[in-house]
Amino acid sequence: EAQVTQNPRYLITVTGKKLTVTCSQNMNHEYMSWYRQDPGLGLRQIYYSMNVEVTDKGDVPEGYKVSRKEKRNFPLILESPSPNQTSLYFCASSLKASSYEQYFGPGTRLTVT
Amino acid sequence: AQSVTQPDIHITVSEGASLELRCNYSYGATPYLFWYVQSPGQGLQLLLKYFSGDTLVQGIKGFEAEFKRSQSSFNLRKPSVHWSDAAEYFCAVGSNDYKLSFGAGTTVTVRA
Numbered sequence: 001e002a003q004v005t006q007n008p009r010y011l012i013t014v015t016g017k018k019l020t021v022t023c024s025q026n027m028n029h030e031y032m033s034w035y036r037q038d039p040g041l042g043l044r045q046i047y048y049s050m051n052v053e054v055t056d057k058g059d060v061p062e063g064y065k066v067s068r069k070e071k072r073n074f075p076l077i078l079e080s081p082s083p084n085q086t087s088l089y090f091c092a093s094s095l096k097a098s099s100y101e102q103y104f105g106p107g108t109r110l111t112v113t
Numbered sequence: 114a115q116s117v118t119q120p121d122i123h124i125t126v127s128e129g130a131s132l133e134l135r136c137n138y139s140y141g142a143t144p145y146l147f148w149y150v151q152s153p154g155q156g157l158q159l160l161l162k163y164f165s166g167d168t169l170v171q172g173i174k175g176f177e178a179e180f181k182r183s184q185s186s187f188n189l190r191k192p193s194v195h196w197s198d199a200a201e202y203f204c205a206v207g208s209n210d211y212k213l214s215f216g217a218g219t220t221v222t223v224r225a
Contacts, residue, residue: 043157106155106156
């Protein structure tokens, strides 16, 4: 089944404790992206990747890192999480950036205390 | 930079009634337009998209949307809603730099 998977689905952590949210897709998509969803703000893009080893900042990259060493994986790293990063995070992928049609993972709900 | 406005935060509709969700966009060139649906606890699913051509676009689950350039709008419609249509709906606009910008979303409640 074609899908985007994220782990973990739920995470509660403390300020400053490094964490990684994994994202994997099995559709051989070139383009991958991370979003955060906050009430009343919709989805805002954190980082995106056009292909392996090619990443770039989205609208709200501060406090996040990403890497794209393999085509299928695009982990999101929070080196020192803070409470304002409490949010619902979505990973998405599309065949190419110009495809626009993005497939979304189920989301990761992160709480930073 | 492009932006999307969804004027209605929450809409309540009776089962079997029609539904229309509003979306206005701001973008200098010809936009690529999308509607996504998010069911509770789920990721986003693409309902329909407009790139060019016929301004009335058909999507999945019986939804359609109409692109009106003069009004910078891309409203979503369904003639008869089902209880399973209760969800949050997001309008998005794609720009030439391959970026998708989302609106804040409209939550639809369906009453029996």
